[in-house]
Every structure is written in C-alpha cells, then in structure tokens.
Amino acid sequence: MHTRYTAEGTVTPSCSKSHITYVVNIDDKITNLNIDFSYEPKCLDDMEISKHLIQGCLNTYCKDVNSYNQEDWKAYLPLKNLLTLSIDGPDGFRGAAHRLVNHQQISISKESATYGFIKGDMLPGRWIITISVHAVVTDHCTYKLHVWEGESRDEDMDTL
Template sequence: MKILLNAEGIVTPAASKSHITYTVHLQRDCQELHVEFAYEPKKLEDEAQSKALIEEGLRQYIEAEHLQAYAENWRSYLPLQNLLTLSLDDETGFRGAGHRHDPVQRLVVDADKASPGLIPGVFPRGQLRITISLHCVVTEQCRYKLHVWEGEGA
C-alpha cells in the first residue's frame, strides 16, 4: 500500500456550489486505487435553522401567489442535509463520479472493475485529480476527510 493523499478540511455554507480539487502526481501507472471519503455532520438537526433555510429557499424559487401553500408544508422538506460528492479525472480525462448521498464512501478502481459510477482501468502516470463537489452545506461547519492510496486494501 502506498499512500497518495491524506487530506481533511472544514467547509461552511459559503462554500456551497463550489469545488475543492486535490491533485496527486502518479510517478508510474497505478493498477489499483482506493479512496475513502467521509464528511460530517450529514443532517442539520436544528429545526429552527432548517425552517429559516427552507423559507428562504421557497421565497427565492416559488412564485408569490403559490408561496403560502408551500410554506405551510415546510416540514415536508426535512431533514436538510449536507451533500459532498467525489469525481476523478486522470491524464486521459474523466474517470467517473461517486455522486452519492452516503456520508462515508469507500471506492476502488482497478484494471477490471470499479465501484459504481467509476470507470475501470489503470490510472496512467501523471496527474490524478480528485474533486470534492460541495453541492450543499447547510450546517455551520462540515468536516471532511479524504484518504487515497494505491495497492492492496488498507
């Protein structure tokens, strides 16, 4: 096992709809890539904060004449959740995306098989880009950890 990347960070709602990209230089072809990604918290537990965010979103996206009907059912949008997802690109281009709602993900790619959403095959020598897409951050802070290695399992 050769560790390629260990990263962690904290993001806030201001980072919603943005991306964080980590670049790893592969000195040689990588036959088997493992990625562990986790973030927390998943859900916004504070109901008052959730209601305020839902009402703000409704005012932004619902026409005024329909707003009351949606606002009365604000609880139907609960729970509000953070959503961070991964995608991979190598020297040949897009290698797939793990756009899942799971807050803990373990992904594997080798020459013959890959976790759902990822494309099997050897990663060629050169740049490997791992992008975290911050679709939505609703909690005051969301912590993430990203661990990437080549070779056998951890």
C-alpha cells in the same frame, strides 16, 4: 497499502456551490487506486434554522408564495450537507460519485471499478480528485480524504 495522499478540511455555508480540487501525482505504474472520503455532520438538527432556510428557499423559488401552506416546509426535512467526488486520470474523466451518503469508498483498477467510475489502464501522471460542495447547511462541515494504492483498506480514517 501505499498511501498516496491524505487531506482534511472544513467547509461552511459560504462554500456551497463550489469545488475543491486535489492533484495526486503518480510517477510509477500502479495496479489500482482506492479513495476513502467522508464528511460530517450529514444533517442539520436545528429545527428553527431548518425552518428559516426552507421557507427562504420557498419564498425565492416558488412562483406563488401563497401557493404553499405554512407547514409545508416540514416536507423538506431533514436538511442535509452534500459533498460529492469526481475523478479524472491522466487520460481524462474516470467517474463521479454523486451519492447522498457521507462516507464513500471508491476503487479503480484495470479490471474493475466502483459503480459510477470507469475501469481501465492505471497510467502514471496527474490524477485529479474534485470535491463538489453542493450544499453546506450546518455551521461547518469537516471532510477527510485518503488516497492509496493496494488491496488493504486503512481501517482507521481518524488517523488522518
């Protein structure tokens, strides 16, 4: 395993609907690129805050505020943070993982790629990893990103 990049950060509700971009410069030919991405917490556990957020959205986005029962907000539980990944290589778009899980492992090589990504030549140059911060419903949400080349997986993401 050869680590190419590591990053970690914290986002808050004000970061919702934004993007964080990391550029990984690969100067030599590689056979594959692996990405381990995780964030936490996944869910908002506070029922009162959840109720307030959901009812606020219902009031904003429902055409007729009186068309829903006061207890309908419970149908939207649990509220979840959502951060997703997109990758662009030197030759353009290589895929996106807009999945609901908060821990993802992605691998791209000439012969294969994780579902949602495009296999192909592993060119030297700028590889761009974009974290799309769709929603942060907790006070804060921390993330970790580890990019490496090689077959072995770093078993301990906590070392970042």
